[in-house]
Amino acid sequence: MICFKYAQITIVFYLDFNYKYLMQKNQKLNKWLWKWHFIAGMVSLPFILILSITGIIYLFKADYEAPKQKDVKEVIVQGTPISLQEQWKIAKTHATKKPNAVIIPTATNQATEFVSGRFGGKSSLYVNPYTGEVSGVITPKDSVMFTVRKLHGELLLGGFGTKIVELIACWMIVLILTGIYVWWPGRGWQLKGFFIPRTGVDKRTFYRDLHSITGFWVSILLMMILAGGLPWTDVFGSNFKTLQKVTNTGYPSTWDARKLQSNTTEAPQDFISLDQMMVKATSLNLSGDVAITFPKGPNGVYSVSNTNPMDLASQKKVHFDAYTGKQLLANHWDDVGILMQGRMWFMAFHQGEFGTWNWVLMLLTSIALTVMSIAAIVSYVLRKKPKKWGVPKVPASFKVGYGIVVLLIILSVVFPLFGGSLIIIIGVEYWRKKRKIASI
Incomplete structure (x- = not known):
């Protein structure tokens, strides 16, 4: 019993001494x-103060912009919508720069978004699918939040x-x-x-x-x-x-479709319609925002991709022949x-x-x-x-x-x-x- 007590005291002293030694x-x-x-x-x-404060402000981007953009993005449901192909022709006529993609609407009261450009030069033109009227254009670089982002990322100094x-x-x-x-x-x-x-x-x-x-x-x-x-x-x-x-x-080399081509050997005179592509894109059951990117040139391909930050593993990019609609290649998140x-x-x-x-x-x-x-x-x-x-x-x-x-x-x-x-x-x-x- 005495030996056990002595051992306890020795262990406690040893641990206490080493703890103090390690803490020094x-x-x-x-x-x-x-x-x-x-x-x-x-x-x-x-x-750091500038970055933290602008970071706080930018977190409220969606809350700030949603009410300002509501009249552009939302429409009144009335009758049967016109074809997506017809909407694309309208968008192409009114857009300053030719659209290169369309975002598939997820609700009946959404205007169809046609995207032009990329990154800082991106802009979106919205078409009312029921009346064919352009409900508005949203250019991110002209917004207050874009300025906040620029201040956060480059202090407005390029x-x-x-x-x-x-x-x-x-x-x-x-x-x-x-x-x-x-x-x-x-x-x-x-x-x-x-x-x-x-x-x-x-x-x-x-x-x-x-x-x-x-x-x-x-x-x-x-x-x-x-x-x-x-x-x-x-x-x-x-x-x-x-x-x-x-x-x-x-990203794999085929992610952006630059190395893929549509088969023009026995191709019809024109691409398949956007309505046909939307059916194919919808059948993929992709989550998040789904976009159809238009072919670049006569040999280009249609590309369907989804953006879903909440579930990155669900993101895919699928390429289709622009003339036949045949699936050429599917890239999954595991390929990244x-x-x-x-x-x-x-x-x-x-x-x-x-x-x-x-x-x-x-x-x-x-x-x-x-x-x-x-x-x-x-x-x-x-x-x-x-x-x-x-x-x-x-x-x-x-x-x-x-x-x-x-x-x-x-x-x-x-x-x-x-x-x-x-x-x-x-x-x-x-x-x-x-x-x-x-x-x-």
Whole structure:
């Protein structure tokens, strides 16, 4: 019995000692990382606030635009609708740019949408299927939400702004990694200061806790959001696309139908009608928004595809001979490479498209990012001494370990803009130290 008690005491002492040992941090490394966290925050915070606030606004895009577009998209049901082929002729006559696709209506009171262009140059012309009248044209680039999106993605500065946003996104990764280490409790886990901000000390402590605690609990979500945005940037995104191409992990080559052709050898004089194609498209029972893309040139093919972010695995692209209507090829989501699947998943998550839970999660995360950014600014103002920047000081004896160097090299290779900015900052630091030594 005595031996058992002795063993218990020994185990408890051993675990307690090792727990305290493991919880101890390298204080010099902690100060060095805090310094870089501070520098990254000083540069990034104004832009992070813009990104978080515009992200919150853009989440309400559908709610904002729905009532404004109702008169264009909805019609009064009256009698029998005219053929889709006839509607296409009407759309072609009134559209500024020839339509290249039609969206299959899912309700009897919907106007038929004919799409022209792609991406930023996209516009939609709507035809009343009962009267043949054009109910209106919607051009996304002329909308308020398009401006919000441009502000969110490129700060309204075009390609230059896109690179700034990419650079900020890269430094946000550094902020998250360094912030977790700096925040990690060094004297054990406690309710206050870990789960909730401390309120019984001073204002600066409260705002610092609000910043660090909020940042820690949303860090994984922020990483996922960044993963949804970075593949669409200029430099990293371009490298990502190259990697997809080299590893054959993007869309299959037949996804966009450029390598497919209709059989014109024994073909009739004209394509099959859009009404016949709609019957074929409807028979596929695709979920989400279903589009029929028109043939490009006399050898082109009809393509039927669906967009359904809530269930990416249900997305398909099926190609048909434009003259006979024969199915030529069907691409399923499983045919899409793993990198593209991941890219599309994180983008849909980033935009809150997986349903209400995802939308609410993105809204709360964006609000949390805004709150923690403001809390960081307030904490800095309360800490800052007059006529000083308040940059955390690092002991002169501190030497950066090989592990940190390797990590920085990896981040610089993966994120070239981060690597370039890091070289500039290190160069400025080196010049400042040389100048300081020379002045002594």
